[in-house]
Amino acid sequence: MSQQNQIPNINTWIDHLQDESRTALSIDCVIFGYDLDSLKILLINCDMPPHIGKKSLIGDLVRNNESLDDSANRILKDITGLENLHIQQVKAFGDPNRHPLGRVITVAYYSLIKIDDHALIDAENRNLQWIDVNKISTLAFDHLDILHASHNLLKQNVRKHPIGFQLLPKKFTLQELQSLYETILGVSFDKRNFRRKLNAIDILLDLNEMREGLAHRPAKLYSFNQEAFSQKLNKSSFKFEI
Amino acid sequence: MSQQNQIPNINTWIDHLQDESRTALSIDCVIFGYDLDSLKILLINCDMPPHIGKKSLIGDLVRNNESLDDSANRILKDITGLENLHIQQVKAFGDPNRHPLGRVITVAYYSLIKIDDHALIDAENRNLQWIDVNKISTLAFDHLDILHASHNLLKQNVRKHPIGFQLLPKKFTLQELQSLYETILGVSFDKRNFRRKLNAIDILLDLNEMREGLAHRPAKLYSFNQEAFSQKLNKSSFKFEI
């Protein structure tokens, strides 16, 4: 019985896949960087009415035959010069009125990078720049919603996975690490308790070097011990959580 | 300068929004229900080659002018008769080869319902039925991936939000509640420690009733105290976490 019912259904799909019921699809990327006690993201000038003059996230239309992940990296390369970033999908945004030119669904991604490690190429000449997350109060389209959703997901993930280290130089002090977590999470930690926790997790490598040249006692430098972390991951008792 | 660069960019968009670079977009819903110690989801027969004979999630194409959330609820109503569910977006799936008829992006949603509270209407005569999550090893398309991502998100959310109660009858025993968490999370809890935790959270209403008629000591019945929970939410010290 159902076999016969199914044929019109397929034809309906084939029709729809070729007609106007298709939808424009874009990707928008929130690229987080960290610098001197502030969390920043990459923004460009929006070139689309009625949002001209506002800033927007790094985004463009998805092409046929590229996966969403591939598309995000292609768009990032095209607009910023950044290549092969480790990206994280956030979610899809699909309000019918979110885009002035018509129905455009967008899929949001975020990534974390060390600002100093990546040269930017403003290939489209759109005033590509780093802006402090806390100084952003308006953005084009629904990009402020996208930013908030991405930042919230980042907050969750940064506490459970050792991704914060991606935002610091390879060698960093414990104060710098604490500052990073405080900035991203918007909370403050007790210095001794923070160090106690990091010491317990035991995935930092003491480099026996100092951050020197400052007018006070020099701080010890550490690096993230990826190897130790990977080994600990196998043990079910191990949990990374800040 | 950039003002002039921008005009071709807009025209490119306008072109693309109307040509073949648009993409088919669908929604797929994972509807979780819980019944007698097993977590189940709603599945229907897949009616599309080459996946005919397999089961699939509840899904269809998104229409113009409906938001993603609205679309999910419209599709659920059309295929299952379920209306106005509280739905949660999971993420978008966009592998170019995920669908046999061509490029179709899908956005996954999940929802939780009490099986007994909702009559199903198999409107498309597609053998709509509840299937035990642990007995599902193949599904059409990439629906197994979607199921796993949805189940993982459910695991996270069920521990942090009081949504598990949606899967139990209004009156339930502590053993039933424990069993629910054990089934969804795939872990087991110590009975006394579990009760101690629920007692500390203090959001259950002791109904002074018993689950009677069984050949052993009867268990006390509780219900979720939504009002107490809402009030506690205001206090920053309160945290729901199983």
Next chain:
DNA sequence: GTTCTTTGTGTCGATTTGACACTATAATTT
């Protein structure tokens, strides 16, 4: 050598966690 600034460190009490065993209650069986 005095001052300034930031680093680095330990303890105590409170809270939370995991592990663990026996009695209470009702239905059923004999």
Next chain:
DNA sequence: AAATTATAGTGTCAAATCGACACAAAGAAC
């Protein structure tokens, strides 16, 4: 009616974790 069976309900202890808290050490600047 007594014994059996099955599940409900309960408390303690030791270990681990958590939050709060203050001062000496190190180097640069003056």
